[in-house]
Amino acid sequence: MSTLIQIAYLVAAVLFILGLRNLSNPRTAVRGNALSAVGMLVAIVATLVANEVMDYTVVAAGLVVGAGIGAVMATRIQMTAMPQMVALLNGFGGSASALVAGGELISAAQTGESLAGGIVPFAVVLSILIGGITLTGSLVAFAKLQELVGGSAVTYPLQKSANALLGVLVIGAAVSLTVDPLNLATLSVLVGLSLLLGVLLVLPIGGADMPVVISLLNSYSGLAACATGFVLDNSALVVSGSLVGASGLILTRIMCDAMNRSLGNVLFGAFGAEEGVASVSAEGGVEQGSVTAYTPIDAAVVLSSALRVIIVPGYGMAVAQAQHAVRELSDLLISEGIQVQFAIHPVAGRMPGHMNVLLAEADVPYEQLVEMDEINPQFLETDVALVLGANDVVNPQARSDVSSPIYGMPILDVDRAKHVFVIKRGMSTGFAGIQNPLFFHDNTMMIFGDAKKVMIQLAEAVRDYTS
Amino acid sequence: MLEVPAVAALTILVLSLFVGVEVISKVPPLLHTPLMSGSNAISGISVVGALLVAGSGNRDLAAVLGFVAIVLATINVIGGFLVTNRMLAMFKQTRRPGADSGRGEGA
Numbered sequence: 001m002s003t004l005i006q007i008a009y010l011v012a013a014v015l016f017i018l019g020l021r022n023l024s025n026p027r028t029a030v031r032g033n034a035l036s037a038v039g040m041l042v043a044i045v046a047t048l049v050a051n052e053v054m055d056y057t058v059v060a061a062g063l064v065v066g067a068g069i070g071a072v073m074a075t076r077i078q079m080t081a082m083p084q085m086v087a088l089l090n091g092f093g094g095s096a097s098a099l100v101a102g103g104e105l106i107s108a109a110q111t112g113e114s115l116a117g118g119i120v121p122f123a124v125v126l127s128i129l130i131g132g133i134t135l136t137g138s139l140v141a142f143a144k145l146q147e148l149v150g151g152s153a154v155t156y157p158l159q160k161s162a163n164a165l166l167g168v169l170v171i172g173a174a175v176s177l178t179v180d181p182l183n184l185a186t187l188s189v190l191v192g193l194s195l196l197l198g199v200l201l202v203l204p205i206g207g208a209d210m211p212v213v214i215s216l217l218n219s220y221s222g223l224a225a226c227a228t229g230f231v232l233d234n235s236a237l238v239v240s241g242s243l244v245g246a247s248g249l250i251l252t253r254i255m256c257d258a259m260n261r262s263l264g265n266v267l268f269g270a271f272g273a274e275e276g277v278a279s280v281s282a283e284g285g286v287e288q289g290s291v292t293a294y295t296p297i298d299a300a301v302v303l304s305s306a307l308r309v310i311i312v313p314g315y316g317m318a319v320a321q322a323q324h325a326v327r328e329l330s331d332l333l334i335s336e337g338i339q340v341q342f343a344i345h346p347v348a349g350r351m352p353g354h355m356n357v358l359l360a361e362a363d364v365p366y367e368q369l370v371e372m373d374e375i376n377p378q379f380l381e382t383d384v385a386l387v388l389g390a391n392d393v394v395n396p397q398a399r400s401d402v403s404s405p406i407y408g409m410p411i412l413d414v415d416r417a418k419h420v421f422v423i424k425r426g427m428s429t430g431f432a433g434i435q436n437p438l439f440f441h442d443n444t445m446m447i448f449g450d451a452k453k454v455m456i457q458l459a460e461a462v463r464d465y466t467s
Numbered sequence: 468m469l470e471v472p473a474v475a476a477l478t479i480l481v482l483s484l485f486v487g488v489e490v491i492s493k494v495p496p497l498l499h500t501p502l503m504s505g506s507n508a509i510s511g512i513s514v515v516g517a518l519l520v521a522g523s524g525n526r527d528l529a530a531v532l533g534f535v536a537i538v539l540a541t542i543n544v545i546g547g548f549l550v551t552n553r554m555l556a557m558f559k560q561t562r563r564p565g566a567d568s569g570r571g572e573g574a
Contacts, residue, residue, distance in 0.1 A: 016509050017486060023502050024493040026558040033505050033555055037548040040512065047515045054524030062521060062534050066514075066541025073542065074549035079557075085550060086504050089543050093510040096540035100516040103532035107520070110527065119473040218503050221510040221543075230476055232516045238476050239483045240512040246487025247506040251499060346496055353499030360557040367561050371496055 008046030009236035015039030016240055020247070026366055043236050079361040080318050083214060083350040084145040090217040091138025097224035097241075098131025098194075101231045102187065109182040121181035123230035125174045125190065131224040132194025133201065138217050140202040145210060145350055154203045160268075163200060169193055201267065208315070208392065210350040211255045212266045219248020251352050258346035258372075260398075260408040291427065294445040296454055300461030302419050302445070306383035308339045310375065312412055313355045314348050316389015316424070316451050323362035325455035326388060330364065332459050336466055342368055343375040343385075343412050345393040376413050385417035387438075389424070389451045395436045404434060420444040423454045501554045508547025514540035 016039045022032025053059055077085045101124045107113075143149045173190040177183065205213050222244025229237025256263050303309065311330065317323060330340045342364065348355045356369055370378075379385060387394050390412075397404040398411045414420050415438055422444060429435055438444055447454055494502045517540050521533025 012512075013483075017490060019509075020487075020490045020502075020506065021493070023498055023505060024490075024495065026498060026555070027560075029498055029501060029558070030552065030555045033501070033548060033551045036505060036509055040509070040514075040544055040548070043512060043515050044518070047518050052519055053522030055522045055526075055530070058530060058534055059518055059522045059537065062517070062537030063541050066538040067545045069538070070542040070545030070547075071549060074546045074553065077550060079554075082500060082504075082550075082554070085546075086500070086507065089504065089507050089547050089550075090510075092539040093507060093513065093543040093547075096511065096517060096536040096543065097513040099532045099536035099539070100513050100520055103520040103529040103536065104516075106527075106532070107523065107525075107529040110529070119476075214503070218507055218510075221507060225510045225513045226480060228513050228516055230473065232519065233476065234516060235476065235479055236515055237512055238479050240509050242480050242483035243487040243490075244506045244510040246484050247491045247502060250488060250491050251503065254496075254499075344496065351500060352503060353496060353501070356497045357500045357554055357557070360554070360559070363557075363559065365561040366497055366558050369497060 002050060005046045005050040006235065008042055009234070009239075012039040012043040012046075012236055013239040015042065016243055020243065079358055080321055081146075082357055083210065083354060084142050086351060087138045087141040087145060087214055087217065090214070090221045091135045091142070093221035094131045094134025094138065094217070094224045096131075097221070097228040097237075098128045098135070098191075101127035101131070101228045102191070104231050105181060105187060106184065109184055119230055121178045123227045124181060125177050127224050127227035127231060128187070128190055129170065129174060129194045130220050130227060132191055133198040134217055134220040134224055136195045136198030137202040137213070137220075138198075140199055141210065141213055141217065144202075144207060152206050159204065163268075166193065166197055166200065170197060205267065207350065208347070209259075209266050211347050211352050211354075212252055212259075212263070214351045215248050215251035215255055216263075216267075217248075219245050219252060222246075222248055255347055255352060258410060260406075260410065291439050291446050293448050294421075296447060296457035297461045297465075299421055299445060299447055299458060300465050303333065303338075303384055303386075303421075303458070304336065304462055304465045306333075306338055306419075308382045309333055309384045309386060310341050310343050310379065310382050310414075310417065311386045311388060312343045312345075312348075312390050312394060312414055313359065313388050314345075314390025314393060315350060315354075316391075318349055318354065318358055318389070320389065320451035320453075322388065322450075322452035322455050323358040323364075325452045325459070327359070327362040327364050329455050329459040329462070330368070332462055336462070340368065341370050341375065341378075343372065343414075344369050345372050345390070345412055348390060348393055372410060372412055379413045379416040382417040384419045384421060385414035387414055387420065387422045388455070391424075391429070391436055392434075394438055395434070396438055397434065397436070406434065414438065415441055415443075418443065421447055423447045423449070423451055425450065497558070498555075501551045504547050504554065505551040508544050508551060511540045511543035511547060514544055 019032045019036030022028040170193045177186045222241045226241025333340050394414045396415045398406045398409040517536035
């Protein structure tokens with residue numbers, strides 16, 4: 001491989017790093033994304049012209065088909081379906097890396113090239129293992145997010161033992177293939193086990209833990225590319241793969257911190273499986289007085305006299321596609337001289353930054369979106385906290401009830417506002433399966449209904465009341 | 468094939484991880500979704516490896532795997548960058564004064 005192509009890969013790597021750096025500010029982020037895309041173009045073109053590719057028809061066909069599908073997916077996808085899209089793309093990236101590593105191994109087996117010793121066999125094993133897990137793990141995540149299968153945690157008897165057994169088998173196959181890399185039978189076994197492992201690892205994880213899973217799969221897709229980089233001795237793959245791997249790991253940690261849970265607990269401690277049981281059975285005792293349902297007209301009276309309103313969106317807003325309706329209400333209140341902000345919990349929704357994207361889609365300016373740590377002290381001086389389809393992230397039990405499964409999770413302190421409106425379809429519990437004492441507080445007004453419809457009714461009522 | 472010894476590649480790996488952590492820690496939560504889809508598009512770099520495997524000139528199983536890998540990685544690259552661009556274009560600063568009433572048309 002020529003010096004020229006290595007320099008091209010270096011240029012690509014620099015463009016990726018600059019691109020990611022530009023993502024630190026919404027004003028430069030579009031340019032950053034374009035820089036990364038140019039980096040990718042440089043790497044691809046350099047590879048194509050480097051006299052290594054012999055058969056251009058196959059290559060061109062693959063590029064055209066992939067680009068077509070990718071472009072259609074990217075332009076057609078609804079913003080509310082973005083978690084599914086990201087999950088799917090993670091899976092594609094991870095499996096592509098594994099396929100490349102597998103293809104290399106098969107080529108080597110055919111030519112009788114010796115791979116024993118050195119880092120290559122180990123890298124092939126890692127690439128196939130991580131890529132396989134990423135593929136099926138992402139597909140299961142996709143199916144859950146798309147609600148093709150139930151979003152709740154799936155548990156079955158002997159789950160831990162089955163996973164442990166599978167883990168032992170995987171390690172056995174991995175070691176065997178590392179020692180004897182040209183044994184294609186072992187390769188097939190490892191592929192099968194990796195795919196199975198991906199399914200079994202993600203299946204027990206419930207919907208609200210998806211931000212962690214997607215971040216982790218994001219990281220895996222990078223690590224798989226990185227491992228394939230070692231197989232091919234290709235610096236472009238090593239650099240890019242490790243950048244993405246680092247990015248995914250950072251997001252994973254941020255998501256775990258935002259739930260006050262360890263990664264191990266999210267992955268293996270399916271809520272309701274262990275410690276959850278005790279608190280769910282105690283749930284009956286949580287009922288604290290009665291809940292009063294209010295109409296949007298009642299709420300509009302309170303809202304119209306407020307000086308300061310904080311809206312707390314959650315997954316329910318995404319489900320009801322209520323982001324445009326809530327922006328209209330926000331605009332109306334602002335035009336009445338009321339200060340309106342949005343409080344964004346890090347794990348609100350189904351992926352990191354989910355609420356921000358939806359509200360940006362609805363043209364809410366990003367200065368109006370405030371992070372948890374910054375907005376929490378401000379609830380004390382807030383007249384109305386409007387909770388729209390969020391539940392566990394505003395549950396005061398997380399602050400006060402040591403026995404609660406969500407105890408210690410950082411929450412948005414909505415209960416400290418003068419009035420709390422909770423817009424919800426019914427009295428069902430949140431993902432953690434625990435009742436929310438917030439609903440029974442004296443200063444809480446429950447408004448039952450579809451988030452979008454309630455937003456529209458509320459805006460109408462405010463308009464009527466103030467005109 | 469590049470003749471970089473494994474130790475050199477390991478060095479690159481470790482240094483890139485550090486750069487990645489430094490750079491990505493500065494991305495605000497506001498942009499976490501575009502960060503994910505954008506970095507995901509970067510992980511489609513394996514398309515480079517796929518090009519080499521699929522274009523080896525042999526019509527064998529390895530080339531078939533390479534072809535599938537090109538398709539998947541290209542979906543990842545094109546889909547990832549385009550959707551990230553679509554998302555980022557939506558993030559706007561405070562509307563200009565007087566534009567309050569006409570917000571509907573921008574949606």
